[in-house]
C-alpha cells in the first residue's frame with residue numbers, strides 16, 4: 382500500500398463554522414501538502430495505536446515531512462444523498478477517516494514549525510486531506526436489507542391484503558447487500574407469526590439469485606427466499622430476519638414484517 386491514509390473522494394463544499402453557531406469542536410484535521418527542507422537519517426518508531434484493533438507497528442520515518450495537519454471545525458453542506466450524521470470527537474483519542482479535498486486556491490505564507498526533528502520553514506502549498514472522527518463499528522441495520530412480501534406485495538402495516546381462508550399464502554423474502562463486500566451464510570428466519578415463541582420459527586427456502594455461483598451474497602446480487610402457509614381466519618403478521626456474515630466475521634442483520642387477513 383502506497384500510503385496508510387485512506388483516501389476517498391468527497392463531493393462536498395467545506396465552509397468554516399459560523400461564529401457563535403454552537404458547540405463546534407476542533408475535532409477534524411485539515412492536512413496541507415508541504416515542501417519541507419528538513420533532512421535527517423531515517424528514524425524508527427514504535428507506533429502503538431490507541432485502538433487495539435490496529436496494534437503495535439514498527440515504522441521507519443523518512444524525511445521530509447509531506448503534510449502538516451491542523452485542527453479545524455467543519456460544517457458539511459451539499460452532501461450527495463442526504464443529511465450526514467454529525468460524529469464529533471476528540472483529536473487525541475478518536476480514529477479518523479481522511480478524505481481527499483479540493484479547496485479554493487489560497488496564498489499561504491511560508492511558516493516556521495518545530496517538531497522532534499527541529500525547527501525549519503516549510504511552504505504550505507495547498508490543503509489536500511480532511512480527516513474526520515470515525516467510530517469503528519457498524520451502524521445498526523447497515524449492510525444487508527430484507528424486504529418481505531405477501532403474495533407479491535409489500536404490506537408493512539396492517540391490515541394488508543385479504544386472502545381466502547384455506548388458500549396458500551406465499552411469502553417472498555428479497556435480500557440485498559450494501560456492505561461493500563460479500564456476505565456468507567445468508568439465511569432468512571421467519572418467526573411464524575409468533576414472535577414470543579422461538580420454537581416454531583423456520584428458515585425460508587433459498588430460491589435463487591447467486592448469479593456468479595459463489596455461494597455468497599455479493600454486492601449487486603439479490604437473493605430470494607420463499608415460504609408459504611395456509612390462510613387462517615383474521616389478521617396475521619409475521620416477521621422475517623435476514624442474517625449474513627461479513628468477511629471480518631461480523632453478523633449483519635435486517636428484519637421486515639408483512640400483514641394479511643384471512644376472510
Ligand SMILES: [Ca+2]
Pocket residue numbers: 528529530535536537637638639
Ligand atoms: Ca414487508
Ligand SMILES: [Ca+2]
Pocket residue numbers: 571572573574575576577578579580581582
Ligand atoms: Ca415464532
Ligand SMILES: [Ca+2]
Pocket residue numbers: 591592593594595596597598599602
Ligand atoms: Ca454470489
